[in-house]
């Protein structure tokens with residue numbers, strides 16, 4: 333299934349695994365890329381040495397394209413960029429923040445810039461700054477999230493930019509893929525759906541929690557820690573909301589929130605950790621392999637595509 337995004341990234345299917353700190357390590361990244369999608373290594377909290385080690389681990393597991401995600405504000409940005417360039421990573425992924433330095437350093441090496449944005453103006457700016465494609469994430473999405481739903485954000489961005497747009501936030505099956513194409517996107521990026529897969533290297537109980545959760549089981553820890561973050565409701569999310577009511581300082585909140593992704597997805601503490609996850613939890617009912625999931629999504633999309641078939645350049 334070819335679209336402008338598969339052509340740009342050199343992948344078989346227009347399905348991207350959203351970057352996930354403490355979740356999208358080499359086994360998941362490689363499984364998605366080997367299955368014809370694009371895996372993204374979540375390197376937000378990695379040191380340059382850890383990043384190099386993790387990139388090499390991915391390369392042992394796949395020969396296919398994959399991306400690395402990092403934060404533009406990282407104080408070690410220059411060293412991280414050195415590693416990406418030295419290790420011949422072909423695709424760079426990052427979120428909001430000033431990307432100028434990243435683009436300046438990576439473009440001369442032919443690295444494709446694929447940022448994720450949560451607002452129309454940020455996506456437009458990303459194109460102006462030289463992004464090759466943009467992932468736009470609606471408020472339904474897990475992790476850091478904006479205010480606008482995917483069904484509004486995606487068509488608005490697709491109208492305003494010429495680069496390929498990828499829809500994120502709330503996608504988990506073939507119906508979502510068809511909807512994204514209809515909205516003007518060239519593919520989908522899924523975070524939460526890929527957490528509940530066999531290859532995702534997190535404790536089984538966290539995957540099972542997502543499978544059990546409904547579309548009403550998430551909450552946005554609304555700007556409490558400086559960034560809006562959609563997570564599953566648990567003891568930790570509740571504690572953040574209570575601290576907010578007591579008007580504790582932002583610094584106290586940030587201290588309280590530190591290391592909570594790690595606690596959830598690495599240590600498996602489902603009550604005290606921050607279980608970032610989107611509303612798409614409501615349609616996640618199983619824990620398949622990445623290959624089975626991607627094949628199922630593509631088949632379902634093709635089966636219901638109907639008049640949208642023109643969107644596909646060839647199959």
Ligand SMILES: Cc1cc2nc3c(=O)[nH]c(=O)nc-3n(C[C@H](O)[C@H](O)[C@H](O)COP(=O)(O)O)c2cc1C
Pocket residue numbers: 349350351352353355374375376401426427448469472473474475476500501502503521522523524525607608609610611612
């Ligand atoms: C556990 C988790 C961690 C995430 N970490 C990052 C991250 O480190 N960098 C990033 O750009 N996006 C991050 N995201 C956002 C995802 O890449 C993706 O855009 C989002 O999950 C899409 O929405 P969905 O969950 O509805 O699929 C994270 C999301 C989740 C669920």
